[in-house]
Amino acid sequence: MNRFYENTIKNYSFSDLKKDLISGLTVGMIAIPLAMAFATASGVRPEYGLYTAIIAGILISLFGGSKFQIGGPTGAFVPVLLGIVTIYGYENLLIAGLLAGFMLLFMGLFKLGSLIKFMPRPVTVGFTAGIAVIIFTGQIANFLGITSIEQHSRFILNIREIWNHLHLTQLSSIFIASLCMAIILLTPKLFPKIPGAIVGLIVSTIIATIFFTDQVPTIGSVFGSIPSSLPEFQFPELTWERIQPMLVPALTIAALGGIESLLSAVVADGMAGSKHDSNRELIGQGIANIVTPLFGGIAATGAIARTATNIKTGAVTRMSGVFHGVFVLLTLLLFAPYASLIPLASMAPVLMIVAWNMSDRRHFAHLLKMRTGDSLILVATFLLTVFTTITIAVMTGLVLALIMFARRMSNLLVVSKVLPDHSQTNETVEAYMVDATRNCPQIEIYTIEGPLFFGAAQVFEQRVMDSIHYRPKALLLRMSKVPFMDTTGIANLSNVVSHFNKQGGTIILSGISPKLREILKSSNLYDDIGEENIFEHTGQALDHAISIIDHPKCIGCKQFAFHECHQLSAGKPLVTD
Template sequence: MLNRFKGYTFQDFRKDLVAGFIVGIVAIPLGMAFAIASGVRPENGLYTVIIAGILISLLGGSKYQIGGPTGAFVPILLGIVMQYGFQNLLIAGFMAGIILVIMGLLKWGSLIKYIPRPVIIGFTTGIAVIIFSGQIANFLGLKKVEKHEEFHLNMMAIADKIYTFNWQSVAVALTCLFLLIIVPKMTTKIPPALVGLLGSTLFALLVFPDKIPTIGTTFGDIPNKLPELQFFELSVEKLVYLLPPAIAIALLGGIESLLSAMVADGMKEGSKHDSNKELVGQGIANMVTPLFGGIPATGAIARTATNIRSGAVSKVSGVTHGVVVLLVLLLFSPYASHIPLASMAPILMAVAWNMSERNQFMHVLKTKTMDSVVLLITFLLTVFTDLATAVIAGLILAFAAFIRRMSSSLHINKVQTIENGMVQQEYEGIQVFTLSGPLFFGSTNQLEEHVSNKHKKGVVILKLQNVPYIDTSAEAALLSLTNKVTRQNGELIIVGLQPDPKRLLEKTGLAGKIGHHHFFDRMEEALQRAQTLLRTKEVSMNIS
């Protein structure tokens, strides 16, 4: 801790306080809005901002990460609340924290690099559609709209209640939306969400008192204190029952937190996060937060970016942001009951619009490649089924597309004229095949098709200088080729085998079966050995 703050000055502290105050003010309306959209009370979102925000900043692997409830969690948390209930959501969040800690200790943080971009864009855009559509009812002031897990049922429910349209709610929502659009054009020092929330709330109180639904009329008053620490009653049956949602929360939380940390590194020169430490910090935060009624949290990309733009220097800014929200909760929470739900809707819609990655979505779609298919499938499954199904299907499709591309990247050529003109292909008994590309389970069929099925009796030389990788499936194919050549009274010679593939063949014993004296670095040596073998076999045949 002392090394971390070595060289930290009072000027740095001032910058962190300013940045933390700004981010804290931004986090207040978002915390409540994300909680409401997730099917829980607004104060649960504030508890998450405070406790998870402070712990993630203190224990995480990024200097600038801001943690809390996020839009990406909204669909999955709403589904869990509807299917399992709020109390079980807290338990699932606690279990997800344990899973994240285990992932960090196992050093799985670097796996985020292997999630294809089309999958990330697909589910992010799908989540944005769900968030945006989920706020239509509040924007229009519709009454008694039943919520469902399925997107199409939610749209049907909105259409069914469209006659309950409340023009006062629309007026308040449009006021908030106008402020969200106009404020950034006037100044970058004031959070648009805060101005939109306060401005539209004041407008509603003055013009439409008691005419539209508010936080107070819907959820009751927000307590001006943190809840008492509570422990869960756990059993093996309950843990097994809640394991699927816990895994879903952990995977999404891990992905988003590491994406946010990567964004922070890109924005701040010289910044480099520790991905495994970040997972552990996120995990501990998600284990503690549910004990105080908080919902699952992760790294918030937009708030992290705001933190950096506001001049943050260290983790102190993230801690400050949590303290600011705590003070607001203690001092001003009774006033939050007057906030109209119609004021929250445009804020969440703006969040959805900004997180949709619409430009990247269209860019990948225009390529008309397999990446476009992966993107569309992930997007549609996110919207119409659930996030876990979408990500798994997207990864499987992306994996299949990768295997197909990699298998076609292996090129096998039968050499017609061997180096230096020393031996022509017509030279009886010697065949040379040049392989270029990875030799693995997806490309072994080419080895069989172009070499095993086409070689003639005699010596077979495989040039493997340009084969960077061989897996055990390819090793088995080479063993089969070796046995086939041996049965035909021939010999297999390997030229230019790279270190990593050579180590595999040594471990499996195939190198010994082929014969260590049949491995050469240079083609000239291999040809001389081949000619010697052929002469030896000719003498042997004559004698017999």
């Protein structure tokens, strides 16, 4: 809080207050219908979405790492939360949210914020588009006025449920839903500063109340009246029997919350020219998700669209997010009875348009047209999100991305057999100097370029092992362009060293970086090679190689790969400068 005081309150002016207040009120108006819509789509009462927007919205603004971040319930959580409610019930949903909060808190404390940002783009676009499809299709029943159908955790089952109940379609609901959607789409064009969702809900609710009384299902008729009071504090009953099945769902919530909040913070940085603190953002998200379930709220994270609106409307500090939460609270206390009159058919287009906007259609189409490995990752993640669970989808997407990464990196590894080019002034070693008439039978020189890791180390070992069959006396590996080596790379290099030493040969290394030297020392491979066989420059390593080969075998050799070959071929003693 001292940091909050120093960065926000200490130099806070009336001008800042005015700008933050306007931004907070604007975003609050947008957040109210979305909070209720996301809650009902997640299978819980609409007021729980409002509680989340109030509590999580204020806490994320106070403790998060982005001063423009607006937190609350989002579409990304809808299929996950609906699945938990359907299978485990609302009480266990609160436990999952609480556990996710602690996971996010620990992720921030252990500085894991930067790691989440490495989520591959095809995976995020794929599961976001999949979530959009689930949200959109999940509102078809409300759009058509079909009530009392069973909600399932699987997409196919929900579609089948709607299909089997199409005969219950109500024309009055379709009319109200279409009216609300038209207003939402037209309002930004006619009145850009007025939230279309608010206008759509108010107008369609008035029309439904006057002309379709008791004909269109409303929030009140389906969920009961919304209480115009603060939620009560209630700590859930925690036992290992209840916690254990919630660990995986909680991890899914934490991962999604972390990804979306940091993506939102990055978007905010780009729009406002600011810089967020990834780890602090996770800590703020963790605190919010720990406290919110204690008041009946659902999972929350940074909302990209609301955060962008916050910046566009002139927010200056994180107080705009606090004002947004306070505005939602005042609305709950003063106007809750009227919210019960909102038709579910009016809520449907709100979420349908959210789903359409979050689908990231342009990036999806662009990645699909590329017809690369990224396209495969995108399609797999998308389909698995829709037809299985987001956990399976993301894990599969990450595995595929890892395989693609390993394949691409292995293609970057270059293992070249080289010899010195005496026609050049600096006599650099080049691959084109090696041919049938110029190839020393006792000294093999290889230039290794690229990382020696699990995806490429096998290529390195196979390439070098081919030379070992010729039984050269010295094998010189130039490794100045090897940036890093993992345990698999160490194991493959160790195999080469062990096999070569057994044949009586000597491994010589040149150009290894200090970091690579430490890795070799920690694995004992440094001692196996021998410090006397490790050099900083290729010239030194080559002089050492020539000094240890079997000189009598050089007599009569016509390869002349090195300057010294003329003396050795003639049987003369080796004379050095």
